[in-house]
Amino acid sequence: MSSLARHRGLTAIWSSERGWKGWFSTVNHNDVGLMFLVTASFYFLVGGILAMLIRAQLATPHSAFAGPEIYSQIFTMHGTIMMFLFAIPMIEGLAIYLLPKMLGTRDLAYPRLTAYGFWCYFFGGAMLLISLLFGIAPDGGWFMYPPLTGKIYSPGINTDFWLIGITFVEISAICAAVEFTVTILKYRAPGMTLGKMPIFAWYMLVVSLMILTGFPPLILGSILLELERAFGMPFFQVELGGDSLLWQHLFWLFGHPEVYIIFLPAAGVVSTILPVMSSTTLLGYRWVVAAAVALAILSFGLWVHHMFTTGIPHMGLAFFSAASTLVAVPTAVQVFAWIGTMWKGTPHLRLPMLHILGFFVTFVIGGLTGVMVAVVPFDWQVHDTAFVTAHLHYVLFGGFVFPVLAGIYYWLPLVTGNRRFFRLGEMAFALIFVGFHVTFLAMHWVGLMGQRRRISTYAPEDGWTAINLISSVGGFVMAFGLAMVLIEIVLTLVVRHRAPRNPWRSGTLEWAVPRPSAAYTFASLPRVASRDPLWDDPGLPARIARGEGYLGEPRNGWRETLMVDIASGEPEQHVVYPSNTRLPIVLSAITGLFFLSLLVKVYWLTPIAVAGVVALAWRWIWRLGSKADLGDQPIGHGVRIATVAEVDRPPGWWGSVFLLVANATLFGSLLFGYAFLWTIAPGWPPPAFIQPSVPVLIAAPAGAALALVGALGAVRINRTGGNPSGFLLTALAGGICLSAAFAGLLWGAPSPTGHAYGATVWVLGCYGLAHALLVGLMASFVFARQRAGFVSPRRRAELAIVSVWGAYLLVVTCLIVLAVYLPGLVT
Amino acid sequence: MKDLLRILVSPVIWLASFSAIYALHGLVCAVDPGMPGPGIAWPRLVLSLAFGLAILVQIGLLALLASARFGAAPGFVRFVSLAGGWVGLVATVWTLIPTLATTPCG
Amino acid sequence: MLDPGGPAARSISMLWWGMLIAFTAIFALVMALLALAWRPARDGAARSSSERTWIIGLGLVFPSVILISLLAYGLWLGERLIPRDDPDVTRVTAEARRWSWTFSYDQNPGRTTLNVLHIPAGRPVDVAITTADVIHSFWVPRLAGKLDAIPGHVNVLRIEADLPGTYAGQSAEFSGPGYDGHTFSVVAHGPEDWQSFLEGGL
Incomplete structure (x- = not known):
């Protein structure tokens, strides 16, 4: 088969529908990645315009540009959009587009999930955008502290837009994180061991694990606050046993890791580009990996440093002050590894490198002011002033926007196939760099002079006028620079000025794909022997195109790729991906209907939307698999391996494991909230504890155990050729028994609106009930699949997934029963 | 998967012990910080003991990661997992030293 | 600052x-x-x-x-x-609400002042900070760092002014539309003025 015939055959299999309709049914990372990047850039524009409005307002004293009500919406939405609708989706888009190419595989682990995540982001973002257009946007500051955001002080729908819209958008982050984790661990080019992965993949692996454990506390907090606002469950009301500090803990448990979730991918971009720009390899690759891991985990021990002024005892503050200084060490390791890399090689001053230099200057200053605010007494003075605003912009603009701009210019030839023609970039960089520092260096000073963040105006007597005006001018200069970048990107797309295949002479695999990238990404999957396969063999792209790697022959209309062993990178399973489908957009629209029904309080619609989600999810997984054994598949080079339906650990098993990591974090945060209210909230103990019910105490563990035994028994009997139906029905019976037990628990629970204790018991009970129903549903699904002929002793993959969820269910059931009944037993 | 666990275990255990000691600190201050202890105030006694225990756990982990039986095979993963072990130990000492040096409940 | x-x-x-x-x-x-x-x-x-x-x-x-x-x-x-036991310390209470501050004085239980806190100069003062509604923050930049007023909790901040005079104070936690003007002032008195304030004068 010639390269051209192979190209045509693979393109026919992998391409999306033609024209604009293709956007709604594509599941290909080449498309969805760009859709994320374009949408995120749009929100950067919106957030940027809001920033300009803020600077216009503050440019002069006694400004009458916007009243306090509108101004609160502007600054709240500026922060919210930049964090949730620009930075995180930008990272997702970059990684969706690049990871498969860098790892040498054809797509991410779950293509339909990629698309589902995008549409959740799209619809959720649209909700927030609409609230902004109608002037009913959230207005409590981007960290939404209750009681200000409670029903009493914020009766309008504004806050609900934030809580519900952001939770909807976060689905996309969780989906992406599960997907990146499984992709990086299991979907790589043959031969790519952990130590040979591109450094960007390591950073994204770390970041994905952080998203899985960092976002659930925020999701939980949003659910609790919305429950309080909508149904009067008083989690944050001190008169009824709640405590507003609980929100701060949950928010910052998310909020601090969030900063590193944004910074680390950018650090991955720097670690990728900087060595190429210096014609060398990264100094201390293994040290940098260790530093990224250390930074990620340390960042979870910093959250209280946002709460130094809340009256926590000094020893408590000291723990977090110490952790906040320590986190600077792995950061320093990376910074010096980068500078050392430049010393090792020969740096070239090309446009991406300019932005990396901008990153160095800005981020080092931001890091140093960060160490300053980690010192408790200093933070007591500057907390909630413009100094902190300036610091966080140095960190986020320096640590994220500059590297992203470097990345955009670096990978633009890959995306467009074109080179820059007009060379606006250098001028744009100068404007951005100068504008940024003028804006924010000045802001430090005015913060030290006492200007608080979030004020809508100030008096001439305050003496801040000149500094604020300078700051505003700088802001507008920066905006011009960013606009020029946008213009240049569009021009590069439009003006045909062909780039060579590997314009920067890079060593990583993304430069081995056709340019611009083809729908199938790699014509065949290469075997790699080092971190820079293109330096080992400059002829590799041609050999890939000739089909000399694995899976080089288009067949059966299959979108094929390989799963590998985590440590060795040797091929383990053969994967056939699903093709174009509108299921993701429809499922996310129905998911959106669920959130919308909660937002506008049309509660009869909620169960209908839930039923719709369940039905579509059922259909989603029903489409996979086959009714006949396929046997081991040839993948080229004389190797045959099993397909994913015929293994013990299919992609769905891996996805479940990592999704359960996020789920367990959510549950753990709930238990933390319970313990926190118990020990810290003034209104405890509650009037009465729930008394243990003997039927629930027996039925709950028994039901959960039955569900797990059924799930495990089905796997075992199926392996020996027996019929798993009986065990699956046992699992279903266990799920039903457990659901009844949780319903009984809720029946005997105190009113959820009388005291935070009752509210917490209700949430715990509902969490258990939802999971019992879910496992029952899974057992029914596999039972139906078995009846329909999708399960055989070889095709065993689906059975394995139920037991993972069954085991999780047993653990949480025991913990819930213990947490609910123990207090009543003890007292 | 085992390699991933080797790399993550020590820092994750640090995070667990850090959070647990912070929670313990909240608990002892909520109960009755004024109660007399044997020679030193009892909140400090309890917290220092927990601090010592956390350090011992980290040393044990580091030894395991360095051992032939539980450690990774020589190479990249071994280096990163040992680095992780040191991160866990240093982080434990560095971030929990306030148990010895600052006022517990003021 | x-x-x-x-x-x-x-x-x-x-x-x-x-x-x-x-x-x-x-x-x-x-x-x-x-x-x-x-x-x-x-x-x-x-x-x-x-x-x-x-x-x-x-x-x-x-x-x-x-x-x-x-x-x-x-x-x-x-x-x-951080505040410690000190025989010389004066204790006052600051209660924040949207958008004012009410101050009361342990040494003169009946007396309250609105938006003006009176303290003796040259002596440590412990301010017990609470709130009647949402979260606020008590901050007098020239005297000390800030401390939040949190519903259901009482936080104690130690401040001290070297010399008699008036010091500007402001709430430093966003609290809604009136946040800009949520300010107060601290008046530090010499020993005689302070005594006459306690006795109901000034």
Whole structure:
């Protein structure tokens, strides 16, 4: 088969529908990645315009540009959009587009999930955008502290837009994180061991694990606050046993890791580009990996440093002050590894490198002011002033926007196939760099002079006028620079000025794909022997195109790729991906209907939307698999391996494991909230504890155990050729028994609106009930699949997934029963 | 998967012990910080003991990661997992030293 | 904060200037290392660039030494600034609400003042901070750091003014549309004025 015939055959299999309709049914990372990047850039524009409005307002004293009500919406939405609708989706888009190419595989682990995540982001973002257009946007500051955001002080729908819209958008982050984790661990080019992965993949692996454990506390907090606002469950009301500090803990448990979730991918971009720009390899690759891991985990021990002024005892503050200084060490390791890399090689001053230099200057200053605010007494003075605003912009603009701009210019030839023609970039960089520092260096000073963040105006007597005006001018200069970048990107797309295949002479695999990238990404999957396969063999792209790697022959209309062993990178399973489908957009629209029904309080619609989600999810997984054994598949080079339906650990098993990591974090945060209210909230103990019910105490563990035994028994009997139906029905019976037990628990629970204790018991009970129903549903699904002929002793993959969820269910059931009944037993 | 666990275990255990000691600190201050202890105030006694225990756990982990039986095979993963072990130990000492040096409940 | 009028604010101000000088030096060092990467390599020989120098020396040891010293100083200073038993201390209460401050005085239980806090100059004052509605924050930049007013909790902040005079104070936690004007003032009195304030005068 010639390269051209192979190209045509693979393109026919992998391409999306033609024209604009293709956007709604594509599941290909080449498309969805760009859709994320374009949408995120749009929100950067919106957030940027809001920033300009803020600077216009503050440019002069006694400004009458916007009243306090509108101004609160502007600054709240500026922060919210930049964090949730620009930075995180930008990272997702970059990684969706690049990871498969860098790892040498054809797509991410779950293509339909990629698309589902995008549409959740799209619809959720649209909700927030609409609230902004109608002037009913959230207005409590981007960290939404209750009681200000409670029903009493914020009766309008504004806050609900934030809580519900952001939770909807976060689905996309969780989906992406599960997907990146499984992709990086299991979907790589043959031969790519952990130590040979591109450094960007390591950073994204770390970041994905952080998203899985960092976002659930925020999701939980949003659910609790919305429950309080909508149904009067008083989690944050001190008169009824709640405590507003609980929100701060949950928010910052998310909020601090969030900063590193944004910074680390950018650090991955720097670690990728900087060595190429210096014609060398990264100094201390293994040290940098260790530093990224250390930074990620340390960042979870910093959250209280946002709460130094809340009256926590000094020893408590000291723990977090110490952790906040320590986190600077792995950061320093990376910074010096980068500078050392430049010393090792020969740096070239090309446009991406300019932005990396901008990153160095800005981020080092931001890091140093960060160490300053980690010192408790200093933070007591500057907390909630413009100094902190300036610091966080140095960190986020320096640590994220500059590297992203470097990345955009670096990978633009890959995306467009074109080179820059007009060379606006250098001028744009100068404007951005100068504008940024003028804006924010000045802001430090005015913060030290006492200007608080979030004020809508100030008096001439305050003496801040000149500094604020300078700051505003700088802001507008920066905006011009960013606009020029946008213009240049569009021009590069439009003006045909062909780039060579590997314009920067890079060593990583993304430069081995056709340019611009083809729908199938790699014509065949290469075997790699080092971190820079293109330096080992400059002829590799041609050999890939000739089909000399694995899976080089288009067949059966299959979108094929390989799963590998985590440590060795040797091929383990053969994967056939699903093709174009509108299921993701429809499922996310129905998911959106669920959130919308909660937002506008049309509660009869909620169960209908839930039923719709369940039905579509059922259909989603029903489409996979086959009714006949396929046997081991040839993948080229004389190797045959099993397909994913015929293994013990299919992609769905891996996805479940990592999704359960996020789920367990959510549950753990709930238990933390319970313990926190118990020990810290003034209104405890509650009037009465729930008394243990003997039927629930027996039925709950028994039901959960039955569900797990059924799930495990089905796997075992199926392996020996027996019929798993009986065990699956046992699992279903266990799920039903457990659901009844949780319903009984809720029946005997105190009113959820009388005291935070009752509210917490209700949430715990509902969490258990939802999971019992879910496992029952899974057992029914596999039972139906078995009846329909999708399960055989070889095709065993689906059975394995139920037991993972069954085991999780047993653990949480025991913990819930213990947490609910123990207090009543003890007292 | 085992390699991933080797790399993550020590820092994750640090995070667990850090959070647990912070929670313990909240608990002892909520109960009755004024109660007399044997020679030193009892909140400090309890917290220092927990601090010592956390350090011992980290040393044990580091030894395991360095051992032939539980450690990774020589190479990249071994280096990163040992680095992780040191991160866990240093982080434990560095971030929990306030148990010895600052006022517990003021 | 840059013009301290009391011991707490003064020590924090000194901390700031110290950190500013030290960190400017560190920043200059990093930038110099960055700039030196661009100097041409002499006769093609590779420049010294080992993991030992860059990662262990500059990446691990150098920041650790600085950070440990800074942390130790910060904790020591924090210990000094937190309220401790002191026979000389005056106790007052500050209750915040949207958008005003009500102050009351332990030494004269009946007396309350609105948006003006009276304290004796030259003596430590413990302010017990609470709120009647949402979260606020009590901050007199020239006297001390800030401390939040949180529903259901009472937080105690130690302030002290060196000299008699009026010091501007403001709430520093966003609280809704009236946040801009949520300010108050602290009036520090000499011994005689303070005595007459306690007796109901002024």
